[in-house]
Amino acid sequence: MTEKMYDNIVEAIGNTPVVKLNRVSRFDGVNVYVKCEFMNPGGSIKDRIGWWLIEDAEKRGALKAGGTIVESTSGNTGFGLAIAAAIKGYHCVFVLPDKMSEEKIKNLRAFGARVIVTPTAVEPDDPRSYYSVSKRMAEETPNALYMDQYNNLANRDCHYHTTGPEILRQMPDIDVFIAGIGTGGTITGVGRYLKENKPGVEVVAVDPEGSIVEEVFRTGGHEQPAKTYVMEGIGEDFIPQNYDFDQYDDMVKVGDKETFLMTRELLVKEGIFAGMSSGAAVVGANRWIEAQGDRLKGKNILIVLPDSGNRYISKVYDDDWMLEMGFVESSSGTVEDLLHFLHKKPGEITMAGQHEKIGKVVEIMSEAGISQLPVADDNGWVKGIIREGALLKALFKEKSGADESINGLIDTAIEFVSPSDSVDKVSNLITQGKVPLVAEGGDSGKLLAIVTNIDVLNYLGTRKS
Known part of the structure; x- marks a missing residue:
């Protein structure tokens, strides 16, 4: 980066730093660097x-x-x-x-x-x-x-004329260039420039699981149907005109979970606040380097980190989102662990019908020693719960009769969870005023158990003690 004044913000684009990775990519005798494109004015290589x-x-x-x-x-x-x-x-x-x-x-x-x-x-x-x-x-x-960045060849021309020369100036001894593949502009433009001006440079593309690109690269054109993946910015469900498979020496697949975990590792271990596709590029690079054995000793590898982590605060850097998506495990255990601790056997649960009489429900609660009861509609689906507080209010404050229906007293603030869900999720539901109901599949399947506030408090209190 240069020390100068610019006439406008566009002139400040480029000349992003190249930084060595010291902890997340450690291979004996191999030098792994990253190009920090998130330091452009708008926060990305784009x-x-x-x-x-x-x-x-x-x-x-x-x-x-x-x-x-x-x-x-x-x-x-x-x-x-x-x-x-x-x-x-x-x-x-x-x-x-x-x-x-x-x-x-x-x-x-x-x-x-x-x-x-x-x-x-x-x-x-x-x-x-x-x-x-x-x-x-x-x-x-x-x-x-x-503008059509996918098929507009000015995209790859930009990287051929600007990014490629910049990289070679910064890293004249580069041996391998690794980048995620999306529109194809970066890896094609930079790859072609490096191959023309430094023979022997290898170009490796990183493609998400679910994208069709790697399959097309391997098979020479047979497209498999794309599948949905969570990471953003790389991978495609078609082949853009900016692609030139002749410029790529190899391609490696990466998954969502490992990508997001690496994105977070870049921050906590290297101090690099980058986005999802940056994590993907590092995961792919590590996988490819490891597969090469000893032939890369003494080589210099450059990985492109395309954008900033501030685009993903609500996703990869949000613990609740990562937990909900299944990319991290809860330190508090699962609902199944909670039920085991409470000695609650799935399926041992009493229910009432929505037209049940108040007096009958009071009797059921008294005999079972419980303070709330799931309520089913006429089709057997769980509609909500009836709480002892609602019954007391109806009988003593509103002067309802014991032979009246509970239908108007049902609390529908319920949320279904599965045994594999985290206790953290259950705790969050309770703090929101909802009652977690454990069901097979977690979506109004067979009801297995009902979790109360005191259940969670007892469980968490015992674990932390």
């Missing part, structure tokens, strides 16, 4: 292509003064385009899949952009996909251009 794509469109006459830029984006290209558009005076419409973080959506709107959110789990040619919606918006908006 800042580089924002200005470049707009300048290219202007030169081609495709974008007129005061026009509107439409783009399908996972968020970061939107930021890059929004920064450049703010300086040049263009309007922006961005279309994102609904799996993208709330931070990305809010930040794009902060630029004054119109943001449209579309379903994730649809085919690329589905009219609801973010590709299709973007094309339609560009067609329907006067003086608008669909």
Whole structure:
């Protein structure tokens, strides 16, 4: 990074630092470095292509003064385009899949952009996909251009002419370049430049499980159907025109869980606050390096870290989200552990019908020694619970008769959990005023048990003592 003054924020893009990894990638004799693209003004490597794509469109006459830029984006290209558009005076419409973080959506709107959110789990040619919606918006908006980072070859040209030379200046002894593959712009442009200017450099792409890219790379063109995955910014369900498989020497798959855990490790072990795709790139790099054996000793490897962790505070850096998604385990154990501690045998539970008489329910509670009772509707589905407090209020304050129905006294603030759910989840439900009901499958299946406040307090108190 240079010490100088700039005429505008775009001039500050690039020249991001290269930093050695010391704890999360430790291989004997192998030097592993990362390029910190999250230190660009807009927080990602996509800042580089924002200005470049707009300048290219202007030169081609495709974008007129005061026009509107439409783009399908996972968020970061939107930021890059929004920064450049703010300086040049263009309007922006961005279309994102609904799996993208709330931070990305809010930040794009902060630029004054119109943001449209579309379903994730649809085919690329589905009219609801973010590709299709973007094309339609560009067609329907006067003086608008669909930038199309996936098939716009100016994307990879930008990295060929800027990012590639920058990397070779910073790291003239580079031996391996590793990056996630999404639109293909970074890995194709940088890969081609490095191969042309430093023969022998290897280029390795990282692809998420669920994406079709690695299968196409291996099989020479046979596309397997894509599956849904959680990580953002890399992987595809089609092959963009920016791809050039001849530039890639190898490709490695990574999963969601290991990616998110590595993303967090980068922060706590290296002090690097990066996003999901950065964690994926490091996991993929580690897997590939380990598979090469001793041949990489003395080699220098560079991994691209595409964006900042501040885009994912509500996801990968949120303990509750990680727990809910099953990417981390609760230190408090599971509901099954709780039931075992309480000696509650699944299935031993008394229920009342929604039309049961108040007097009968009082009798059931008294005999069972319980203070609340699940209530089923006429079809046998659990509708809610009846509490002793509600019965007392009805009998003594509201002067209801013992032969009246409990139907109007039922509390429907219930939430189903499964035996595999965490006790933390149950605790959170209780603090929200809900009653956790344990059921098979966790979604109104066969009712197994009811968990009370004192159950959780006894369990947690014993564990912590």
